[in-house]
Amino acid sequence: MGPGAAACANSLRHDRYARSQGRERCPGALLVYRHHRRQPLSGGVEAGIDPAKYFIVFTELFGSGKSSSPSNTAKPFDGRRFPVTTIRDTVRICHQLWFEELKVRRPRSVVGFSMGAQQAFQWAVSYPDQVESIVPVCGTAKTCHHGVVRLESAISCLQADVNWNNGDLLGPLENGAEARARHWAAWVYSQEWWRKELFRDNGDASPQDVIKFFVSRFGSSKANDVVSQARTWLRHDVGGSPGFDGDVEAALRFIPARVLYMPDGTDLYFPLTAARYEKQHLKHTCLETDTLIMGPRGRRGMGWQGAAVCSQIGKEVLGAVTPGSAPREPVRDGGWVRAGCNSIWWERDCFLTRGCGRSDSWSWCAPVSSSGRHGRCRRLVCGPVRSTRSSPGS
Numbered sequence: 424m425g426p427g428a429a430a431c432a433n434s435l436r437h438d439r440y441a442r443s444q445g446r447e448r449c450p451g452a453l454l455v456y457r458h459h460r461r462q463p464l465s466g467g468v469e470a471g472i473d474p475a476k477y478f479i480v481f482t483e484l485f486g487s488g489k490s491s492s493p494s495n496t497a498k499p500f501d502g503r504r505f506p507v508t509t510i511r512d513t514v515r516i517c518h519q520l521w522f523e524e525l526k527v528r529r530p531r532s533v534v535g536f537s538m539g540a541q542q543a544f545q546w547a548v549s550y551p552d553q554v555e556s557i558v559p560v561c562g563t564a565k566t567c568h569h570g571v572v573r574l575e576s577a578i579s580c581l582q583a584d585v586n587w588n589n590g591d592l593l594g595p596l597e598n599g600a601e602a603r604a605r606h607w608a609a610w611v612y613s614q615e616w617w618r619k620e621l622f623r624d625n626g627d628a629s630p631q632d633v634i635k636f637f638v639s640r641f642g643s644s645k646a647n648d649v650v651s652q653a654r655t656w657l658r659h660d661v662g663g664s665p666g667f668d669g670d671v672e673a674a675l676r677f678i679p680a681r682v683l684y685m686p687d688g689t690d691l692y693f694p695l696t697a698a699r700y701e702k703q704h705l706k707h708t709c710l711e712t713d714t715l716i717m718g719p720r721g722r723r724g725m726g727w728q729g730a731a732v733c734s735q736i737g738k739e740v741l742g743a744v745t746p747g748s749a750p751r752e753p754v755r756d757g758g759w760v761r762a763g764c765n766s767i768w769w770e771r772d773c774f775l776t777r778g779c780g781r782s783d784s785w786s787w788c789a790p791v792s793s794s795g796r797h798g799r800c801r802r803l804v805c806g807p808v809r810s811t812r813s814s815p816g817s
């Protein structure tokens with residue numbers, strides 16, 4: 424557990440909120456984390472998982488800027504004073520909310536991409552008796568030393584800016600943002616993407632145009648949020664969970680859940696070799712796919728492949744559940760929740776969809792009735808949470 428993590432965890436439990444716009448609140452549809460609008464699998468979920476049968480919930484991550492983060496937490500824990508958090512912290516508070524407040528008995532599966540995959544592994548280790556299956560997509564159970572070096576180099580791009588001032592920013596990090604954009608572009612796309620000059624498919628005439636795109640994208644990012652999330656990422660290791668004394672192999676052997684492990688051969692962040700190493704220590708790996716989930720576009724290609732990936736997840740984990748298909752039989756104890764940078768699911772009497780094209784707007788609907796119509800919808804607008812604890816060491 425990161426020092427002071429309880430401060431953020433408790434803020435999520437007590438200060439989370441969703442306000443309805445002149446309509447009745449839906450207790451079963453309140454979310455702690457808003458779904459990150461850039462989450463690559465979001466567009467493909469309904470291609471493989473029927474929302475009329477499964478309650479699909481998208482979650483976020485401490486430090487992401489959507490959940491409790493340096494940029495939206497009140498003093499004295501704002502900015503660089505935001506406590507260090509871990510993947511276990513996020514998983515622990517999600518477990519507390521879903522099981523204690525929402526009374527979810529047994530999630531059908533925990534699914535996540537990248538840092539969401541890290542959460543999926545952590546769920547299986549921390550709550551082995553309460554998770555039926557996990558689907559880590561392009562992510563691993565431990566950040567290897569190479570990943571740590573990569574993340575530290577990304578952090579150093581921001582910290583080298585003259586306006587960094589040890590995290591108490593003196594102004595926009597213009598040089599730092601450009602350095603980070605160059606770092607990101609080198610890692611997010613595969614070598615094949617660059618060699619084939621596939622950037623031209625996006626309307627870019629040269630690599631410099633790609634850099635300019637990422638500079639414009641990252642220019643509005645909150646620097647301390649970026650650093651916080653990178654610190655969380657590089658610290659991840661399920662072997663650090665209580666009882667394993669840093670032994671990641673023992674932690675992996677301990678996992679009783681079925682695992683649909685989905686690495687990708689073009690992923691430079693979580694290489695296929697790392698996934699194969701971890702797979703050999705898992706007892707119930709139902710499938711390893713080293714197909715081109717992302718393709719030559721690397722991590723930016725997930726938006727193209729999301730529907731196919733989710734369709735495979737629906738088939739392998741949920742038994743070929745597709746939109747419009749007749750339910751095999753009710754699943755009493757589970758459903759599917761997906762983790763945005765992160766995810767998790769369970770079956771209840773409602774599901775969520777994002778409405779009106781707004782990243783902060785959600786609609787809640789009852790399941791599809793026999794007439795094929797959805798129940799009455801309620802629109803919820805979610806906001807950030809704020810810490811109420813007084814000590815970073817509490």
